[in-house]
Amino acid sequence: MYDLIVVGGGPAGLAAARAAAEEGLQKILIAERDGEPGGILNQCIHNGFGLHYFKEELTGPEYALRFVRMIQKTQVEMKLDTMVLDVRPDLTVSMIGRAEGYQVHEARSVVLAMGCRERTRGALAIPGARPAGILTAGTAQRYVNVEGYMVGRRVVILGSGDIGLIMARRMTLEGAKVLACVEIMPYSGGLARNIAQCLHDNDIPLYLSHTLVDIRGRDRVEGVTAAKVDDLKNPVPGTEFTLDCDTILLSVGLIPENELTRKAGISMDERTRGAYVFDNMETTTPGIFACGNVVHVHDLVDYVTLEGERAGRAAAAYVNGGCGSADARTIALRADGDVSYTVPQYLRLSGEDAGSVPVFFRVRRNIVEGTVVVRDGDEKVAAFTRKHMSPGEMERIALPLRLLGRVRAGELSITVEKVAS
Amino acid sequence: MDRDVAIIGCGIVGAAVAYELAHCELDVEVIEKENDVAMGTSRANSAILHAGYDPAPGTLMAKLNVEGLELAKKLCGELNIPFRECGSMVIAFTEEEVEELKRLYERGVQNGVSGMRLLSGREALKAEPNLNGETRAALLALSAAIVSPWEYALSLAENAVANGVKIRFDSEVTGIDRLEGGFAVHTASGTVSARCVVNAAGLNAERIHNCVAAPSFSTLPDRGEYFLLDKSEGHCVEHVIFQCPTKVGKGTLVSPTVHGNLIVGPNNETPRDASDTATTRQGLDDVAHMAKKSVPSLNIRESIRNFAGVRAATDVDDFIIRHVDDTPGFIDLAGVKSPGLTAAPAIAKMTVALLRECGLNPVEKALWTTVPRPRRFSEMDADEKRRLLARDSSYGRVICRCETVTEGEIRDALRSVIPPRSVDGVKRRCGTGMGRCQGGFCAPRVVDLLARHYGVSPVRIPQDRSGMYLLTGETKTGEALECTI
Ligand SMILES: Cc1cc2nc3c(=O)[nH]c(=O)nc-3n(C[C@H](O)[C@H](O)[C@H](O)COP(=O)(O)OP(=O)(O)OC[C@H]3O[C@@H](n4cnc5c(N)ncnc54)[C@H](O)[C@@H]3O)c2cc1C
Ligand SMILES: Cc1cc2nc3c(=O)[nH]c(=O)nc-3n(C[C@H](O)[C@H](O)[C@H](O)COP(=O)(O)OP(=O)(O)OC[C@H]3O[C@@H](n4cnc5c(N)ncnc54)[C@H](O)[C@@H]3O)c2cc1C
Numbered sequence: 001m002y003d004l005i006v007v008g009g010g011p012a013g014l015a016a017a018r019a020a021a022e023e024g025l026q027k028i029l030i031a032e033r034d035g036e037p038g039g040i041l042n043q044c045i046h047n048g049f050g051l052h053y054f055k056e057e058l059t060g061p062e063y064a065l066r067f068v069r070m071i072q073k074t075q076v077e078m079k080l081d082t083m084v085l086d087v088r089p090d091l092t093v094s095m096i097g098r099a100e101g102y103q104v105h106e107a108r109s110v111v112l113a114m115g116c117r118e119r120t121r122g123a124l125a126i127p128g129a130r131p132a133g134i135l136t137a138g139t140a141q142r143y144v145n146v147e148g149y150m151v152g153r154r155v156v157i158l159g160s161g162d163i164g165l166i167m168a169r170r171m172t173l174e175g176a177k178v179l180a181c182v183e184i185m186p187y188s189g190g191l192a193r194n195i196a197q198c199l200h201d202n203d204i205p206l207y208l209s210h211t212l213v214d215i216r217g218r219d220r221v222e223g224v225t226a227a228k229v230d231d232l233k234n235p236v237p238g239t240e241f242t243l244d245c246d247t248i249l250l251s252v253g254l255i256p257e258n259e260l261t262r263k264a265g266i267s268m269d270e271r272t273r274g275a276y277v278f279d280n281m282e283t284t285t286p287g288i289f290a291c292g293n294v295v296h297v298h299d300l301v302d303y304v305t306l307e308g309e310r311a312g313r314a315a316a317a318y319v320n321g322g323c324g325s326a327d328a329r330t331i332a333l334r335a336d337g338d339v340s341y342t343v344p345q346y347l348r349l350s351g352e353d354a355g356s357v358p359v360f361f362r363v364r365r366n367i368v369e370g371t372v373v374v375r376d377g378d379e380k381v382a383a384f385t386r387k388h389m390s391p392g393e394m395e396r397i398a399l400p401l402r403l404l405g406r407v408r409a410g411e412l413s414i415t416v417e418k419v420a421s
Numbered sequence: 422m423d424r425d426v427a428i429i430g431c432g433i434v435g436a437a438v439a440y441e442l443a444h445c446e447l448d449v450e451v452i453e454k455e456n457d458v459a460m461g462t463s464r465a466n467s468a469i470l471h472a473g474y475d476p477a478p479g480t481l482m483a484k485l486n487v488e489g490l491e492l493a494k495k496l497c498g499e500l501n502i503p504f505r506e507c508g509s510m511v512i513a514f515t516e517e518e519v520e521e522l523k524r525l526y527e528r529g530v531q532n533g534v535s536g537m538r539l540l541s542g543r544e545a546l547k548a549e550p551n552l553n554g555e556t557r558a559a560l561l562a563l564s565a566a567i568v569s570p571w572e573y574a575l576s577l578a579e580n581a582v583a584n585g586v587k588i589r590f591d592s593e594v595t596g597i598d599r600l601e602g603g604f605a606v607h608t609a610s611g612t613v614s615a616r617c618v619v620n621a622a623g624l625n626a627e628r629i630h631n632c633v634a635a636p637s638f639s640t641l642p643d644r645g646e647y648f649l650l651d652k653s654e655g656h657c658v659e660h661v662i663f664q665c666p667t668k669v670g671k672g673t674l675v676s677p678t679v680h681g682n683l684i685v686g687p688n689n690e691t692p693r694d695a696s697d698t699a700t701t702r703q704g705l706d707d708v709a710h711m712a713k714k715s716v717p718s719l720n721i722r723e724s725i726r727n728f729a730g731v732r733a734a735t736d737v738d739d740f741i742i743r744h745v746d747d748t749p750g751f752i753d754l755a756g757v758k759s760p761g762l763t764a765a766p767a768i769a770k771m772t773v774a775l776l777r778e779c780g781l782n783p784v785e786k787a788l789w790t791t792v793p794r795p796r797r798f799s800e801m802d803a804d805e806k807r808r809l810l811a812r813d814s815s816y817g818r819v820i821c822r823c824e825t826v827t828e829g830e831i832r833d834a835l836r837s838v839i840p841p842r843s844v845d846g847v848k849r850r851c852g853t854g855m856g857r858c859q860g861g862f863c864a865p866r867v868v869d870l871l872a873r874h875y876g877v878s879p880v881r882i883p884q885d886r887s888g889m890y891l892l893t894g895e896t897k898t899g900e901a902l903e904c905t906i
Binding site for chain 1: 857880893
């Protein structure tokens with residue numbers, strides 16, 4: 001019997017295990033299907049990790065290594081090459097591994113930290129031929145950074161997610177020609193710093209409000225047709241132009257990897273495509289917690305780590321009998337207007353007054369000079385101003401517990417308003 | 422003569438003929454243009470084993486559909502080919518369509534279809550709650566089934582090869598000469614001489630026919646486009662749901678697949694040429710629109726893949742299965758449009774009969790080896806998994822995470838009688854890359870396994886057909902960057 005089983009050894013899982021160990025849990029297992037821990041960080045050989053958490057700029061593998069070292073100092077057990085097949089609501093976890101075969105373990109608590117996967121061509125129904133040379137940016141990143149092979153010579157990037165932007169730069173450095181980055185939305189899906197450093201610095205044009213309307217080629221991609229789209233995202237006839245490329249990299253979004261979560265019968269939020277969670281990262285199934293990209297897609301690993309730590313501490317409290325007291329009051333957070341979702345979706349108030357609860361969310365469009373407003377019915381509870389918000393960047397507010405104690409309704413609404421000029 | 426029989430094309434029809442002939446003391450070779458089995462229409466269709474009420478009574482299509490269905494089910498059972506007898510429903514929205522259902526029922530009776538029943542709208546909705554509430558009636562056909570078409574063709578070809586049939590891949594037939602007592606079939610990889618030739622070249626059957634005889638039919642390629650939806654939608658319907666057939670075909674259907682997904686399509690449109698399997702925005706929009714008429718709540722956003730297949734329709738409104746006039750020993754299996762997948766084993770039996778008429782006198786082999794499709798790891802229960810893993814730890818390394826396909830299964834495929842030679846070849850055999858991430862995770866690992874197995878650089882491993890290269894060279898550093906921790 002384990003005190004805690006963590007599914008996934010990426011930054012979220014590593015942070016959760018470490019925090020739980022610090023809280024005194026003895027028997028902790030991390031199951032990771034890859035041959036090494038670190039998750040997606042292992043293929044991110046660029047700088048830009050850890051600015052918030054470590055106050056220095058690390059590469060992905062360096063960031064992961066720090067946590068692996070910390071874990072090695074604890075008693076946490078790590079099973080690599082081990083894939084979890086099932087998590088049951090009664091907290092039994094089945095897994096297969098090369099070394100130990102098929103195993104079923106019981107646990108007192110479980111943390112889900114499976115990360116996310118990339119959206120594919122099929123999810124977008126991009127019409128045209130189906131030759132080789134169409135792949136997701138993350139897969140390309142793996143071929144180039146981990147396997148040492150190039151995936152193309154003349155590249156068009158569809159979507160402006162961070163992985164696509166980073167691969168635009170990487171492919172250019174490797175001698176490929178990146179012809180364009182084509183984004184259907186009127187704004188970029190990635191971080192502003194990546195637009196500047198990966199596209200602008202390499203003179204790669206970014207076509208906003210554009211999409212691909214055709215792909216040509218029999219064996220290998222021979223070219224694409226791009227076109228402008230209208231407000232309803234329909235291509236505008238007459239605006240088509242062709243790009244003569246042999247490769248299309250897709251960076252059209254990430255989807256939390258929640259097959260295990262669904263199978264376990266845990267309630268899911270359609271908007272985040274992750275589990276509904278309380279402020280301590282507990283799901284609607286007692287004793288099962290979730291953190292990191294499996295809950296909602298993060299852009300900075302530092303926040304993944306913090307979320308993982310919260311989940312790990314809460315799992316420890318749960319095992320030690322100190323969490324989710326029956327008389328705690330639950331308040332739902334409702335994303336309204338230009339706020340597309342919130343994580344957590346529920347707060348559980350146990351009467352504590354000190355400190356605050358972090359709430360993460362994304363906005364639906366670019367907003368300059370906006371105020372994030374939290375309301376209890378008609379009454380404004382809190383407001384936070386921001387110079388600039390965009391869908392590509394995750395937003396975070398800290399709700400003081402002191403204010404929450406006074407909330408009357410069972411629900412708080414979170415919206416964004418334009419600052420009156 | 423090198424061979425008794427040369428079969429041109431290894432789609433479901435060529436494979437079924439090879440399977441049938443493998444039972445006889447004959448020297449048979451299959452000649453296939455691509456690098457694997459089922460690279461043409463046989464892998465891009467609706468995957469339905471039709472009940473047989475559609476084709477006009479008296480046609481070869483009607484006869485061979487009904488016969489083929491029974492044979493196909495038997496084969497699928499014997500060879501462990503994924504199939505499911507889920508039954509089909511044709512639904513009607515108007516009075517005229519209700520009349521059409523009655524005609525279909527009558528036709529079914531004439532064609533010898535069993536297990537049909539006319540349902541009221543209420544009965545249909547009770548069986549399929551997600552159907553359009555305006556459904557007035559339905560024709561239920563219990564005998565219809567779904568199948569994995571490429572595993573079906575592969576399995577027949579594998580069993581043929583295991584019993585002595587030869588296959589040569591990457592060997593497009595470029596010309597045929599008549600010889601004394603046979604034919605010289607010229608291919609991209611050399612010439613094969615054979616006493617008899619079976620033309621099972623699908624969309625290219627007309628061209629092959631015209632190599633030896635005067636043109637007698639012309640191909641009218643007709644493309645159908647599809648959506649394949651995520652397994653989360655796989656139980657949206659339990660039967661194959663058709664709308665009333667129109668002049669051009671059986672219309673857009675919504676159906677579960679044997680792999681647990683939902684398939685939605687096809688439409689009918691004229692492609693640029695027979696090899697044009699591109700999808701179009703208009704076509705896909707039409708399919709989505711049509712399908713929503715059957716199942717209004719259809720969640721097309723859960724699409725994981727689109728594809729298109731081209732029907733080998735001809736100006737003859739039936740299958741063309743016959744000796745070519747004045748060319749004894751040359752048999753056309755042309756115009757094999759829908760229900761060709763269903764009819765294939767019956768077409769094969771008919772072909773053997775035609776070969777007998779050519780003077781070939783096949784004697785049944787005394788010995789036969791059956792090679793069933795291997796059971797997938799993901800289908801096993803906990804005990805089976807445990808036992809297998811105790812025996813061989815390579816079943817503990819998961820290569821495809823969406824479909825839980827293990828290294829052991831891929832290794833078994835690489836050691837099978839027709840080993841895969843591309844990433845998609847592994848996909849057809851083992852199911853890697855079939856899931857929601859569409860190979861994003863497993864493709865690099867599959868490339869690696871293939872490259873090691875064949876002892877070549879990963880750069881040489883194609884996505885699918887030979888020439889569909891994935892990688893364009895090594896990175897500047899050449900070496901893989903070490904990211905080990
Ligand atoms: C290309 C790219 C560039 C980025 N750049 C930056 C950047 O510059 N700066 C920054 O701060 N952040 C960056 N990020 C974000 C950050 O890396 C991610 O948000 C973070 O890695 C997510 O951590 P995670 O642990 O939730 O998921 P992951 O890192 O994806 O880890 C999940 C782990 O779970 C394992 N797993 C999944 N299912 C199972 C199962 N069933 N059984 C066992 N194991 C399982 C997986 O193998 C994986 O190791 C980037 C992300 C990407 C993809
Ligand atoms: C959209 C669509 C939906 C369908 N749905 C169904 C259904 O649900 N149920 C059903 O029963 N039927 C269905 N069909 C019909 C069925 O798919 C076909 O009848 C069947 O696949 C035909 O098989 P085949 O072996 O004749 O052709 P193919 O599978 O096309 O095989 C022909 C082979 O010949 C090879 N070849 C071609 N030229 C040469 C050459 N010069 N040299 C060497 N080799 C060559 C090709 O590479 C190919 O492998 C559908 C068809 C389509 C297009």
